[in-house]
Every structure is written in C-alpha cells, then in structure tokens.
Amino acid sequence: MPSSIDTSTAMLKKTVMIAIFAAVAVVLSIIESMIPLPFSVPGAKLGLANIMVLTCLYFLNGKDTLMLIVLKTILTAFIFGTFSSFLFSFFGAIVSFVLMYGMMRLGRDFFSLISISIVGGIGHNIGQLTAAMIIFKTSKMFYYLPALLLTGVVTGIFIGLAVKYLISALSKLTLFQGWAAHE
Amino acid sequence: MMKLRRGDILLIGIVLLCAIIFIIIRAFPNEVSDESHSKIATITVDGKIYRTVELTAEPQEIKVQTEDGHYNLLKVHDHGIEMIDADCPDKVCLTFGFITNPSQTIVCLPHRVLVEIENTNPKDQGDDLDAVVN
Incomplete structure (x- = not known):
C-alpha cells in the first residue's frame, strides 16, 4: 500500500514541521523579550514569532497554522505569563491569523508578504486592544492605536522581509520540497 | 531586495494616512484640557x-x-x-x-x-x- 505510506509520511512531516515552527516561535518570543525597544509605545512589539506563523501559512494550510498558533500561545504563556495575559495574546493572535489567512488566500496577486505581515502585526494590536476594551469596559485604550499603526508598519516591513528570506532558504531543504507548491 | 507590489504601497499608504489623521484630530482638544490643572x-x-x-x-x-x-x-x-x-x-x-x-x-x-x-x-x-x- 504505497499510497497510505505516502500519506502517513506526509502527516509525519507535517507534524514535525508544526512542532519545529512552534518551538522556534517560542524561542523568538524569548529573544524578543530581551531586546529593548528604542520607542515606548504600549503594546508595540517586534513580533518575531510572526515570522514562523507566516512561514507556516506559506508552506502549510490554515488548519496547521492555527495549530501552531495555539501551541505557541500556550507555551509562551507557560514561560512568561499569567492566565489573563494568555487570553489577551490568544485573542490578538487569532485576529492576526484570520486577517493574514484571508490575505494569503485572496490577495496573493496583489499583496506581497510585507503587506501580509503588516496586517498581521496591526491585527494583533487591534485584537489585544479589543480584548482590553471588553475586559476594562472602556475604549480609551484606542488612544494608542495611531502610534501602534506606525510601529506596526515599520516592524511589519522587517518581519515580511525576514519571512521572504526564510522561505527561499527553507525551500532548498529536502524536508520542505513539495510543500512550497502552495503558491 | 524584494519588490513592493502595488497593493503593498497602497496598503502602507492607507495605514500611514489613517495614523496621521487620527493624530491630527486628537491634537486639538488635548491642548485645552492641558491648561486646566x-x-x-x-x-x-x-x-x-x-x-x-x-x-x-x-x-x-x-x-x-x-x-x-x-x-x-x-x-x-x-x-x-x-x-x-x-x-x-x-x-x-x-x-x-x-x-x-x-x-x-x-x-x-x-x-x-x-x-x-x-x-x-x-x-x-x-x-x-x-x-x-x-
């Protein structure tokens, strides 16, 4: 039964890839927490973990990426956070994922990875502000949105470039051959 | 270096424009409230x-x-x-x-x-x- 062996090999490959991506994403979050930002905008961050989310979205499908996000958020919450900060980052990550997935599916001819990563970063910020608005019952936090839009564009451009280079490097590995046909 | 697509430039432009409009709108009432101590x-x-x-x-x-x-x-x-x-x-x-x-x-x-x-x-x-x- 060569076909079932093929399928289970593909499944195994996929599982390994998600696990590696999630591990790298968590490590990137830890590294990010050690880098001081030159600007102090509340909620702004580099979003290095988004490199792995976007790469996963490129090589695998939406369901697998959702799996990666859940893994990544739970692991990061265990390392840094408390339960409420887990809920906030999860909410941000889901909004970010939905927007990036939509753009990846529908707007690939019009937008490059740079746009997708900008939208993902800003989506994360908006998701967190919305979660904060629901919990604190005040919309005052949106005062910080314009500043977050500006930092989101700058960090999004760099994350998009990083993803571009990572994808072209990973495509040369045998593990990733046959997956890049996603485009 | 990768090329920016037309959609990218459009998107970046719209986001920056939104941010600037927000900041300009906000700049007015704030100065008044700063005077009262x-x-x-x-x-x-x-x-x-x-x-x-x-x-x-x-x-x-x-x-x-x-x-x-x-x-x-x-x-x-x-x-x-x-x-x-x-x-x-x-x-x-x-x-x-x-x-x-x-x-x-x-x-x-x-x-x-x-x-x-x-x-x-x-x-x-x-x-x-x-x-x-x-």
Missing part, C-alpha cells in the same frame, strides 16, 4: 475602584496591592501620573510613561489595573455649559 486619577483594579487621587505638583507614591499579592507602584508628580514599578510578567504597563491628560490611560493587563484621568475643574465644566446654551 485640577485633575484626578481613578485607579481601578478588576473593575472595582481602588482609589482616586488628585494629580498634584508635589510628588507622591501610591502602591496598588492586588488581591493575589502582586503590586503596581504609581507616582504622581507635576499634575500627572506614571507607573514606575510592577511585578507583572510583561512590564507593558511601564511603557505607558508619564500621562497628564484625560484621553490617556495606563493599563496593566496581567493585574487588571486601570488608571484613568478625569478633569474635575468646575470652571471648565461651567465653560462647557455656556457653550452649549449659546
């Missing part, structure tokens, strides 16, 4: 009012103790307030900086601490009322 800050923990404090020129420190034993340290000075220390895991609350006007807030998500500023100058309220009547 009678303000109070309301500190809320988990939805319940913890303390209100007048934003004086003299420095004073307020320690907010949450129920599960954590703390946030606030400092009032020069008619404003800032978060100077906290034992939360992400320290995002420390990046809010020194805030002085009612549209600004300080939030510590892990501890559910919220600091809001309100104008309480009776003269200001009188002026507002006159403007409405006229």
Whole structure:
C-alpha cells in the first residue's frame, strides 16, 4: 500500500514541521523579550514569532497554522505569563491569523508578504486592544492605536522581509520540497 | 531586495494616512484640557475602584496591592501620573510613561489595573455649559 505510506509520511512531516515552527516561535518570543525597544509605545512589539506563523501559512494550510498558533500561545504563556495575559495574546493572535489567512488566500496577486505581515502585526494590536476594551469596559485604550499603526508598519516591513528570506532558504531543504507548491 | 507590489504601497499608504489623521484630530482638544490643572486619577483594579487621587505638583507614591499579592507602584508628580514599578510578567504597563491628560490611560493587563484621568475643574465644566446654551 504505497499510497497510505505516502500519506502517513506526509502527516509525519507535517507534524514535525508544526512542532519545529512552534518551538522556534517560542524561542523568538524569548529573544524578543530581551531586546529593548528604542520607542515606548504600549503594546508595540517586534513580533518575531510572526515570522514562523507566516512561514507556516506559506508552506502549510490554515488548519496547521492555527495549530501552531495555539501551541505557541500556550507555551509562551507557560514561560512568561499569567492566565489573563494568555487570553489577551490568544485573542490578538487569532485576529492576526484570520486577517493574514484571508490575505494569503485572496490577495496573493496583489499583496506581497510585507503587506501580509503588516496586517498581521496591526491585527494583533487591534485584537489585544479589543480584548482590553471588553475586559476594562472602556475604549480609551484606542488612544494608542495611531502610534501602534506606525510601529506596526515599520516592524511589519522587517518581519515580511525576514519571512521572504526564510522561505527561499527553507525551500532548498529536502524536508520542505513539495510543500512550497502552495503558491 | 524584494519588490513592493502595488497593493503593498497602497496598503502602507492607507495605514500611514489613517495614523496621521487620527493624530491630527486628537491634537486639538488635548491642548485645552492641558491648561486646566485640577485633575484626578481613578485607579481601578478588576473593575472595582481602588482609589482616586488628585494629580498634584508635589510628588507622591501610591502602591496598588492586588488581591493575589502582586503590586503596581504609581507616582504622581507635576499634575500627572506614571507607573514606575510592577511585578507583572510583561512590564507593558511601564511603557505607558508619564500621562497628564484625560484621553490617556495606563493599563496593566496581567493585574487588571486601570488608571484613568478625569478633569474635575468646575470652571471648565461651567465653560462647557455656556457653550452649549449659546
């Protein structure tokens, strides 16, 4: 039964890839927490973990990426956070994922990875502000949105470039051959 | 270097434009409220009012103790307030900086601490009322 062996090999490959991506994403979050930002905008961050989310979205499908996000958020919450900060980052990550997935599916001819990563970063910020608005019952936090839009564009451009280079490097590995046909 | 597609330039342009419009709109009313120097800050923990404090020129420190034993340290000075220390895991609350006007807030998500500023100058309220009547 060569076909079932093929399928289970593909499944195994996929599982390994998600696990590696999630591990790298968590490590990137830890590294990010050690880098001081030159600007102090509340909620702004580099979003290095988004490199792995976007790469996963490129090589695998939406369901697998959702799996990666859940893994990544739970692991990061265990390392840094408390339960409420887990809920906030999860909410941000889901909004970010939905927007990036939509753009990846529908707007690939019009937008490059740079746009997708900008939208993902800003989506994360908006998701967190919305979660904060629901919990604190005040919309005052949106005062910080314009500043977050500006930092989101700058960090999004760099994350998009990083993803571009990572994808072209990973495509040369045998593990990733046959997956890049996603485009 | 990768090429930017037309959609990218459009998207970046729209986002930057939105940010600039927001900032310009906001720049006007804030200057008025900066002139009145009678303000109070309301500190809320988990939805319940913890303390209100007048934003004086003299420095004073307020320690907010949450129920599960954590703390946030606030400092009032020069008619404003800032978060100077906290034992939360992400320290995002420390990046809010020194805030002085009612549209600004300080939030510590892990501890559910919220600091809001309100104008309480009776003269200001009188002026507002006159403007409405006229």
